[in-house]
Amino acid sequence: MSLDALFKPFEFKSLKLPNRVVMAPMTRSFSPGGVATDEVAAYYRRRAENQVGLIVTEGTGVARPASLNDANVPRFHGEKELAAWKKVVDEVHAAGGLIAPQLWHVGSAKGPAQLGKVDSPSGISKAGGEPFTEPMTDADIADTIAAFGQAAGDAKRLGFDAVELHGAHGYLIDQFFWAGTNIRTDKWGGPTIGERARFAAEILKAVRAAVGPDYPVIIRLSQWKQQDYTARNASTPRELEAWLQPLADAGADIFHCSQRRFWEPEFEGSDLNFAGWAKKLTGAPTITVGSVGLSGEFIAAFGGEGSQPASIDGLLERLERGEFDLVGVGRALLQDPEWVVKIREGRNDELKNFERAALGALY
Numbered sequence: 226m227s228l229d230a231l232f233k234p235f236e237f238k239s240l241k242l243p244n245r246v247v248m249a250p251m252t253r254s255f256s257p258g259g260v261a262t263d264e265v266a267a268y269y270r271r272r273a274e275n276q277v278g279l280i281v282t283e284g285t286g287v288a289r290p291a292s293l294n295d296a297n298v299p300r301f302h303g304e305k306e307l308a309a310w311k312k313v314v315d316e317v318h319a320a321g322g323l324i325a326p327q328l329w330h331v332g333s334a335k336g337p338a339q340l341g342k343v344d345s346p347s348g349i350s351k352a353g354g355e356p357f358t359e360p361m362t363d364a365d366i367a368d369t370i371a372a373f374g375q376a377a378g379d380a381k382r383l384g385f386d387a388v389e390l391h392g393a394h395g396y397l398i399d400q401f402f403w404a405g406t407n408i409r410t411d412k413w414g415g416p417t418i419g420e421r422a423r424f425a426a427e428i429l430k431a432v433r434a435a436v437g438p439d440y441p442v443i444i445r446l447s448q449w450k451q452q453d454y455t456a457r458n459a460s461t462p463r464e465l466e467a468w469l470q471p472l473a474d475a476g477a478d479i480f481h482c483s484q485r486r487f488w489e490p491e492f493e494g495s496d497l498n499f500a501g502w503a504k505k506l507t508g509a510p511t512i513t514v515g516s517v518g519l520s521g522e523f524i525a526a527f528g529g530e531g532s533q534p535a536s537i538d539g540l541l542e543r544l545e546r547g548e549f550d551l552v553g554v555g556r557a558l559l560q561d562p563e564w565v566v567k568i569r570e571g572r573n574d575e576l577k578n579f580e581r582a583a584l585g586a587l588y
C-alpha cells in the first residue's frame with residue numbers, strides 16, 4: 226500500500242502539518258505537583274524529532290479546584306505550571322514539531338486523588354448512579370466556561386500551535402453530553418443531545434473569543450465512556466448532527482473522534498467510522514483514532530494485555546478515500562518515539578510490541 230496519504234501535508238487555518246499523524250493525548254502522571262518536568266519536555270521533543278505531525282499533549286487541568294483527580298497530572302494554570310509548559314513548547318518547536326495542549330476537566334470521574342469539590346452536571350458519575358455531590362450551580366458553570374477560555378488564551382500566548390478540548394470519555398464536558406450523567410432540567414440539560422451540547426458550545430465560544438478566528442480549535446469527542454463502553458450520545462446520524470453542528474457553529478474547527486477500534490462502523494448500513502460520519506455531516510476536518518498499528522485496544526492494555534504491530538493498510542485505504550483527514554496514534558507512539566519514521570521508511574520489522582511496562586516510563 227502506498228503511504229502517500231499518510232505523508233501528505235495538511236493545512237488548516239494557521240496549522241501547517243507535514244503529515245497526517247497526530248500523537249493522541251495520553252495522561253502520563255509524571256508531573257509532580259502538577260508541573261511538567263524537563264523529562265516530560267524531552268519526551269515530547271523526541272516525538273517532534275521523529276516526525277510526528279502534531280503532538281496533542283496529555284490532558285492538562287483548567288483553573289477549577291477539582292479539574293484534576295491526580296496530583297501528578299500537569300495543570301494548565303499558575304505561573305510555574307505555565308512556565309513549564311512554555312519549556313515543552315520551546316523544546317518541541319526547536320525540534321521542528323507542532324503541539325497542542327489537551328485542556329481537561331475530569332468532572333465527577335474518580336481518580337487517585339480528589340483535588341477539590343467535585344464539579345458535575347448532576348452530582349452523579351455514571352448512568353443510574355446515586356448523587357454523591359451537589360450539581361454545579363450557574364456560577365460554577367460560568368466559572369468553568371471562563372477557565373477553559375482563559376486556558377485557551379494562555380495556550381496561544383505560550384506559543385502552542387492549536388488547542389484541543391477534552392470533550393470525550395465520560396469526563397466533565399462529556400458528562401454534560403451524556404443523558405446518563407446530565408439529568409438537569411434547566412438550560413444546561415434536556416432530553417435532546419442538542420440541548421445537552423450547550424455547555425460545550427458555551428466553552429467553545431469562550432475559547433474562540435480568547436484565541437481569535439484563525440487559531441485552530443480541536444474538540445475530542447467519543448460515544449463511549451470510561452464508565453460504560455456501550456454508552457452513546459448519538460444513536461443515529463441525525464442525532465450526531467444535532468450534537469456536532471452546535472459545536473461547529475460555536476467555534477470548533479476539527480473533530481477528534483475517539484474510538485477504541487477505528488475500523489468499527491458508527492451506524493448500521495455504512496462502513497463509515499465516527500470520524501467519517503463527523504466529516505460527512507459537518508464538512509469539518511476530522512481525526513480518527515483507536516488501535517492504529519496495533520493488534521489490541523487500549524483499555525485492555527491498562528489491564529496488562531500486550532499488543533503486537535498490525536498492518537495499517539485498512540487505515541491507509543480509508544485515509545486515501547478521504548473518510549477522515551488525520552490519524553491519532555496513541556500507544557504505538559508512547560512505546561516508541563520513532564514509530565512515524567519507521568513506518569515511513571518501511572522498517573516494519575523494527576516496530577515494537579506495546580508492553581504495559583511502557584505506561585510506567587517516559588521512553
Ligand SMILES: Cc1cc2nc3c(=O)[nH]c(=O)nc-3n(C[C@H](O)[C@H](O)[C@H](O)COP(=O)(O)O)c2cc1C
Pocket residue numbers: 249250251252253283284327391393394445483484485514515516517519522523526553554555556557584
Ligand atoms: C496511558 C494512556 C493515557 C491516556 N490519556 C488520555 C487523555 O489524557 N486524554 C484523552 O483524550 N485520551 C487519553 N487516552 C486515550 C488515547 O488518546 C487514545 O485515544 C487511545 O489510547 C487509543 O489509541 P491507541 O489505540 O493508538 O492507543 C489515553 C490512553 C493511554 C494508553
